[in-house]
Amino acid sequence: MTARRLSYGGRIDRYRTITVEFDGRSFAAHPGDSLASALLAGGQTIFARSFKYHRPRGLMAAGVEEPNALVHLRDGARHEPNAQATMVEVFDGLKATPQNAWPSLRFDIGAVNGMLSRFFGAGFYYKTFIGPFKGTGFWMFCEKFIRSAAGMGQATTLGDPDHYEKINAFCDVLVVGAGPAGIAAALAAGRKGENVILVEQDHSVGGALLSAVPGGVSDVWLKKAESELRDISNVRILTRTTAFGAYDTEVFGLVERSQDHVKAPEVGKPRQRYWLVRSKRAILATGAIERPLVFAGNDVPGVMLASAVRKYLNRYAVLPGDRVLVATNNDSAYVAAIDLAKAGAKVMLCDLRQKGPKSLFARARAAGIDLKLGHGIVKAEGGKNVRGARLIAVDAKGKASGKEISVSCDLIATSGGWAPALHLWSQRFGKPEYHSNLDAFLPPAERGAFTCVGSLVGATSAAESAMQGHTAGGSVGKLDPLPEEDDFWGRGLLPTTVITRANGTTPGKAFVDFQHDVKLADIDQAHMEGYVSVEHLKRYTTLGMAADQGKTSNLNALTRMASLRGVDVPNVGATTFRPPYTPVTIGAIVGNDHGLHFQPTRLSTIHDWHMENGAETIEAGAWLRPWYYPAKGETLRDSYIREAAHVREHVGIVDVSTLGKIAVQGPDAAEFLNRVYTNGFKTLPVGRLRYGVMLREDGFVLDDGATARLGENDYFMSTTTANAAKVLAGAELLLQAAWRDLKVHVTTVTDQWAAIAIAGPKSRAVLADLTGADLSKEALPNNHFTNVVVDAVPCRLHRMSYSGELAYEIYIPAKSGLKVWEALIKAGVPYKLKPYGTEAMGALRIEKGHVAGSEIEGRTTMKDLGLEGFASSKKAFIGSVLRRRPLLEDPDRPSLVGLEIVGDVGAKAGSLLFAMNVPKKGHGEGWVSSATYSPALKKNIALALLSRGPQRFGETIEVVDFVGNQTLQARVVLHHFFDPEGHRQNG
Amino acid sequence: MLRIHCPVCGWRDETEFTYGADATVRRPDVNNVDPKVWLDYVFMRDNPRGPHKEYWHHVTGCRQWVVVERDTLTHEISGSYLAREVVG
Numbered sequence A: 001m002t003a004r005r006l007s008y009g010g011r012i013d014r015y016r017t018i019t020v021e022f023d024g025r026s027f028a029a030h031p032g033d034s035l036a037s038a039l040l041a042g043g044q045t046i047f048a049r050s051f052k053y054h055r056p057r058g059l060m061a062a063g064v065e066e067p068n069a070l071v072h073l074r075d076g077a078r079h080e081p082n083a084q085a086t087m088v089e090v091f092d093g094l095k096a097t098p099q100n101a102w103p104s105l106r107f108d109i110g111a112v113n114g115m116l117s118r119f120f121g122a123g124f125y126y127k128t129f130i131g132p133f134k135g136t137g138f139w140m141f142c143e144k145f146i147r148s149a150a151g152m153g154q155a156t157t158l159g160d161p162d163h164y165e166k167i168n169a170f171c172d173v174l175v176v177g178a179g180p181a182g183i184a185a186a187l188a189a190g191r192k193g194e195n196v197i198l199v200e201q202d203h204s205v206g207g208a209l210l211s212a213v214p215g216g217v218s219d220v221w222l223k224k225a226e227s228e229l230r231d232i233s234n235v236r237i238l239t240r241t242t243a244f245g246a247y248d249t250e251v252f253g254l255v256e257r258s259q260d261h262v263k264a265p266e267v268g269k270p271r272q273r274y275w276l277v278r279s280k281r282a283i284l285a286t287g288a289i290e291r292p293l294v295f296a297g298n299d300v301p302g303v304m305l306a307s308a309v310r311k312y313l314n315r316y317a318v319l320p321g322d323r324v325l326v327a328t329n330n331d332s333a334y335v336a337a338i339d340l341a342k343a344g345a346k347v348m349l350c351d352l353r354q355k356g357p358k359s360l361f362a363r364a365r366a367a368g369i370d371l372k373l374g375h376g377i378v379k380a381e382g383g384k385n386v387r388g389a390r391l392i393a394v395d396a397k398g399k400a401s402g403k404e405i406s407v408s409c410d411l412i413a414t415s416g417g418w419a420p421a422l423h424l425w426s427q428r429f430g431k432p433e434y435h436s437n438l439d440a441f442l443p444p445a446e447r448g449a450f451t452c453v454g455s456l457v458g459a460t461s462a463a464e465s466a467m468q469g470h471t472a473g474g475s476v477g478k479l480d481p482l483p484e485e486d487d488f489w490g491r492g493l494l495p496t497t498v499i500t501r502a503n504g505t506t507p508g509k510a511f512v513d514f515q516h517d518v519k520l521a522d523i524d525q526a527h528m529e530g531y532v533s534v535e536h537l538k539r540y541t542t543l544g545m546a547a548d549q550g551k552t553s554n555l556n557a558l559t560r561m562a563s564l565r566g567v568d569v570p571n572v573g574a575t576t577f578r579p580p581y582t583p584v585t586i587g588a589i590v591g592n593d594h595g596l597h598f599q600p601t602r603l604s605t606i607h608d609w610h611m612e613n614g615a616e617t618i619e620a621g622a623w624l625r626p627w628y629y630p631a632k633g634e635t636l637r638d639s640y641i642r643e644a645a646h647v648r649e650h651v652g653i654v655d656v657s658t659l660g661k662i663a664v665q666g667p668d669a670a671e672f673l674n675r676v677y678t679n680g681f682k683t684l685p686v687g688r689l690r691y692g693v694m695l696r697e698d699g700f701v702l703d704d705g706a707t708a709r710l711g712e713n714d715y716f717m718s719t720t721t722a723n724a725a726k727v728l729a730g731a732e733l734l735l736q737a738a739w740r741d742l743k744v745h746v747t748t749v750t751d752q753w754a755a756i757a758i759a760g761p762k763s764r765a766v767l768a769d770l771t772g773a774d775l776s777k778e779a780l781p782n783n784h785f786t787n788v789v790v791d792a793v794p795c796r797l798h799r800m801s802y803s804g805e806l807a808y809e810i811y812i813p814a815k816s817g818l819k820v821w822e823a824l825i826k827a828g829v830p831y832k833l834k835p836y837g838t839e840a841m842g843a844l845r846i847e848k849g850h851v852a853g854s855e856i857e858g859r860t861t862m863k864d865l866g867l868e869g870f871a872s873s874k875k876a877f878i879g880s881v882l883r884r885r886p887l888l889e890d891p892d893r894p895s896l897v898g899l900e901i902v903g904d905v906g907a908k909a910g911s912l913l914f915a916m917n918v919p920k921k922g923h924g925e926g927w928v929s930s931a932t933y934s935p936a937l938k939k940n941i942a943l944a945l946l947s948r949g950p951q952r953f954g955e956t957i958e959v960v961d962f963v964g965n966q967t968l969q970a971r972v973v974l975h976h977f978f979d980p981e982g983h984r985q986n987g
Numbered sequence B: 001m002l003r004i005h006c007p008v009c010g011w012r013d014e015t016e017f018t019y020g021a022d023a024t025v026r027r028p029d030v031n032n033v034d035p036k037v038w039l040d041y042v043f044m045r046d047n048p049r050g051p052h053k054e055y056w057h058h059v060t061g062c063r064q065w066v067v068v069e070r071d072t073l074t075h076e077i078s079g080s081y082l083a084r085e086v087v088g
C-alpha cells in the first residue's frame, strides 16, 4: 500500500497545513481531513492491533462503521480511548496514540495469541469453565493474562476537565442524516413552514455527495440546497451531531460534539451537548453501510471498502494505492474503480457476477480497467500490507471452482452490497424485513410517525434518494435534479459475500467481525456445536457485540449461518439494535447532574444557624440535617452522648422541619383519617393531637406520626421525614381513585412550616418565658396543642414527646423559623438550653423504645413492633384484613425487644441474634435494628427484633456481626428502657 | 422515554410521572372482611400483552392520578383521563 496525497482535488483546505501526531510521528494535515485521511496520506498503514489476536490492522472504512482504526486521543485528563480515526476531525496539535499494542504497532508481542487461536475460538469464555480445564481455577490463572492481552483502549482515571450541557428541544420534523435524501426532506418540510431539525454526524452536510468527484453537478446541487436551508428560519441544522437513540413517542437522544474538533473547548463552551428532542414525526435518511466481502486475509492492511477508497480519493485527495484490485458483487464499486483509474491507478476489477450492465462494463473498460467477470478473491496475500491476491472462478450461485490465479496489487477495495443503517428504526420498532434483491434488511418506508428514505430503504442513487426525501418532506417547492449516473448502491447484486475454496474452506483466517476478531471458522464452529439462532450465535462468538455493534459484520454472519443451515436469511433471524448507535461519552449523559447538582439539597430555614454554630450535617433523603454540634475536640460519640444527657438533665432543641406535613381538609377529613390510621380518629376533638400508625394495603406498617385537629374540617398530619412523599401520593390515589365520595383535600405543607422540638425538664419553663402562655399540666396536657405568639410570629405549640422527656413541638411559618429558633436560644440561656442533632435524637428515642425507620422498614407488622394496641378492632382501616394473615400472626416472628449489651463495646445495627451455645450459622433468630450508647442507663443498648422476643426477657443471647467479625453478649429486656411508665413526658 | 398526556397539563415527559399500578383493579369496599377479596386486590394482577390501563401519577406536575391506556407491546398510548373521572 503506497498511499499518497494528490496535488489536486479533495474537499480539504490546502492553503493551511497543520500538524497531527500519531504513535510519536508527525503528519502534515489540512483542515477538512479526518485523522484517518491525514495518517493515510502520510503513509501510515497499520492503525491498530486487533482485539484478540493482535493482528496488524489498517483502515477498512472512512466513516462511522470503521471497526479497526480505534486510537487513544489526546492525553492527560482529556485522554479518550476507542476514538475512531475515521471520525476524528483534525486540528493543529492533535495527538493520538495506538491502543492494544505492546511494545509497538509494528511489533506486537501479543500477536502470539494468533498462534493460540485454537483456544480463543467461539465460546472460549464458556469452555474455560467446563473441561478440559474443569473449574474456575484455570480461569483465574488465565484471566489476568487474557484481560491484559484482549481489550480495547484504556480510560483515564483523571477527572474530566470539561463540562457538558443538556438541551431539551421540540420540533415538528426531525430529519436524521443530511445526505441527498435528508437535505431534500428538510427543504420540503422547511418550505412548508414546519419546525425542522436536521441532524448530521459529519461536520459538513452532503453525505454520500461528499464522496463524489469535486466540482461536479452534485456539488452545485449541494451548495444551492444548503444555502436555501440555512436561510429558512424554521430549519435548524445540527452538524457534528449523532442521533444515537430513538425512543417511544418520537423522543430522540442526540449528542452534539460541539468542541471535539478543537484542541480544548473554548472557555465557557461545553465540550458536548446532549439533546433530548421531542418531535411530531421523524424522517430517517441514515443511509447504508457497505458490506465487506469475506475471504482469507481480508483483514490485511490495505483491504478496504470500495466506498471508503472512493471517499479517501475524492473527499480527501488521498490515493490509497497505485495497483488496485477492486472486488464486488454489485454495480456500486465500478464508480470507485473508474475514479481510481482516472486518478492514475492501475485497476483490476473482479466481479463475482458473470453478467452485468454492458454500459457500465464499457465505461470501466474505457477507463482502462482490467475487468475480470465471474471471479472472486479467495485470499489476500501479505502480512503488514497487501502484496497481492489469489482469485478464483465463481459460478452464478457463488460457488468457486477451478484454479486459483495470483495477481499483484497494493490495495484491495471490496463491495459486498449495502446494509441499510436502520439502527434507529430498529431501536424503535424491532425486526425489519429481509429483501432478497438487495440481500439486506430494510425498514418499511412508513411506520407510525416514521418515514424512511434514501439508501436506508434501498434507493440505489442520489437522485432517487433526493426524490424520496422531497416527497417525505411534503413535496413543497421544486426539487433540483441530481445526475442519475453516479451511484449504483447495491444495483444488480449477486448475494454472495463469502468466498471459499470449492471445498468450503478458506486458505487462512477470514474475518467477519473485525472489531471482536470473530472469524468465519468461529461461525462454522458455532453451527457445528448446534447454535441455530442468531441471538445465541452473537453471545457465543461475541460477534456484533463490540463497540461498533456489528455495523459491518451482522449481515455477513447471518448469511453464513443461513447457508450453513440451508435456510433463507430471514429464518436465521435479524439482530435488533439498542441505543446508542455510536458510543456516547458518559460526560454527555451526565451533563451537569453530578456532585451537588445531582439532586436539589433540601435545607430547613434554620440551616444557616446550624452551620454558623459548628454543626456537622448528615443527609436524610434530599435533606441535609444537623447531625451533632461538636464542642472543641469532640468526636461524634462524645457529642451525642453529651447532647442526649443534657436534654434529660436540662433542656435541648432540635430542628425537625424535615418532618412531612400534610394538610387534610374537608367535611370528610375525619372519616378519611379514620380509614388510613389503624387507631380511631373520629373522636379526636379540636385542639388535640393523636399519635397514629398507618399500614400498607398488605398489612405491614407504613409510617407513624401525629395528627392535630386544627378545626372542624381541618387537620394537620405529620409523617416521618422519609415517608412524606409516599404517604401523600398514597392518600391522593385513595381520594382520586377509590374514595371519590369523600370530600377531602390533601396538600403538602412540609415546606410551609418550620418545626422545632423542645425537650427536657426545663422545656416548659423556657416556653412559658418565651410565649407568656399558661403551659401548666392542666392548661396544656400531653397530646394537646395551643396557639402562641413568639416575637410577633404566630406559632402552634404541640405538646408531645419523642424523647420521653417533657417535650413540645413548635410549628412556625417557614420564613420565621430562624427567628423563633434564635428566640428560643435566647430565652433558654437561664435554663442552659442547648441545640442537639439527629444522633442525640436517635439515642433518646432508642432509650425510650420508640420505633423509627430502622424498625418500620417494610417487613414488620404492628404486632412485631409492639404497636398492636394502636389497632382498632371496631373499624376497618387500610391493611386491617391482610395484617391478620396467618403467617403474619405466627408467634415465632421476630418482635421488638430491647437489648442491654454486656461489656463496653456497643452492638452494630444489622448484627444477627443467636441463642447461647448454638452454632453461629444461618440467619439466626433475629437482628439488631438500632443501637446506641445510653447516657441515661450508662450502658450500650439496642433495639432488636427477636423471635418470640417478649417471652425471652432476662435471657442472655449472642449478638453476632459477621461483617465486622464481632460477637457480643446481651440481655433481652423490654424495649422501653427509660421511664417506661411515662412519668416524665406526662409530668 | 414516553410522552404522556396529562388531562390537566397536556403532553409531558414520563420523568414527571411515577408509575402507579394496574388501573383496572378496583379497591374493595372499606368494610369488606373477606381475606380472599383483599389478597386478589393487593397481589393478583394480569400481565396483558397488548392494551392495558395503568395509573400514572403526575407527581411533579398537577399531582393528579391519570389512567393511561398503553399498549404493553408497542408502548403506544391510546388515551388518558383522570382517575377521578373513571366511571364505575
Ligand SMILES: [Zn+2]
Pocket: B006, B007, B008, B009, B010, B058, B061, B062, B063, B064
Ligand atoms: Zn398534570
